[in-house]
Amino acid sequence: MNTKTNLNSLDFQELENFVTKKLNLPKYRTVQLWNWIWAKNCTDFEEMTDVSKDTRRLLREKAYLFRPAVEKVSKSKDGTVKFLLRLEDGELIETVLIPSVAKDGGGRVTQCLSTQVGCAMGCTFCSTGKLGFTRNMNMAEILGQVQAARHYLQDTRPEHPIIRNLVFMGMGEPLLNFDNLMKSLKTLHHPKGLAFSVRRITVSTCGIQKGLKELGDSNLAYLAVSLHAPTQEKRAMLMPKAAKWQLEDLLAALETYNLHTRERMTLEYLVLGGVNDTAEDARELVKICSRLKAKLNLIPYNDTPGSPYKAPTPENLLAFEKALWAKNVTAIIRKSKGQDIEAACGQLRAEYELQQNSAQ
Ligand code: SAH
Ligand code: SF4
DSSP, rough: OOOSEEEEEEEEOHHHHHIIIIIOOOOOOHHHHHEEEEEIIOOOOGGTTTTTTTHHHHHHHHHOOOOOOEEEEOOOOTSOEEEEOOTSSSSSEEEEEEEOTTTTTTTEEEEEEEOEESSEEEEEEOHHHOEEEEEEOHHHHHHHHHHHHHHHHTTTTTSSSSSEEEEEEEOOOOGGGGGHHHHHHHHHHHHHTOOOGGGGGEEESOOHHHHHHHHHHTTTTEEEEEEOSSSHHHHHHHTTTTTGSOOOHHHHHHHHHHTTTTEEEEEEEETTTSOOOHHHHHHHHHHHHSSSSSEEEEEEOOOTTTOOOOOHHHHHHHHHHHHHHHOOOOOOEEEOOOOOGSSSHHHHHHHHHHHHHHHH
């Protein structure tokens, strides 16, 4: 059994306790270590040049730095990069880098993070939902995705980050892994580490009652809600478990949600051809949007093999968008990136497992 401590799994206070109580080192070593781990993205105690040889030996004896290992990298024609990562116990998870161009013309990247191995919510359109739930990811695993991507991008200067934004929209339901989510968000914000500000982080939830208010009150991230249907009935069909919290109650909670100054929450609406893209759906959606300080993302469904759903036709999608704009709803069509590499949530792992099984 590994009796050493993975320092990537400790928040600042825990690291301080470890440094002072377990290693009997002076407190100032905490900031030094923290900075190497989170700002400089270091994986090897030997690289910590301002730490004495004896201390490095002590660190090697009592601690280690483990992050998920890159199992596979897939690159899309549109620049999206998807990583399949292997966790310490062999479980596989995914993270995606989505490129964007900043106002100054420089390359920027948004990273999509997973929070659970699989997901218990079983939404009917989602590849991760089909995997079922295996376990929660801890902070080292959640933030290990950022560390692995920074290493890949050679992104080592937090003051000029290549990864500008983080979205918790990968595998799993963040609010069902609440403690590890909060710990990760706090670590991301730490000024001596990665120093992510709140407006650079968005947490997406399918609408979980427990934890939603706390997330708003924490001041640690912006909010996105996977709505996907404008009525309780349709939502119950698409997202049977999430819809156990009645749409009306979810909306009431969102009306009083603690938004940051200038924040508008994001409503995500996966457009499924012939299922939730009718004129009636648009009318219902307008009613919902008029109640909330929100912007609406329309995401055309990314076709998945064996799925009962299909992408909307381009004409229907545009007509749907137009119907919303006509009623002053800010709706933006967000084309799923990386379609050629199965970049939608859960798709890569599903594809990979299929390949492994057929190779056996
Ligand atoms: N559990 C959270 C966070 C994960 S989000 C939530 O549901 O909000 C995963 C995102 O991937 C969701 O917005 C979902 O709508 C999207 N998604 C899942 N399958 C997809 C597909 N086949 N095409 C496009 N988007 C998909
Ligand atoms: Fe889970 Fe989100 Fe997929 Fe639903 S959409 S199964 S909540 S990951």
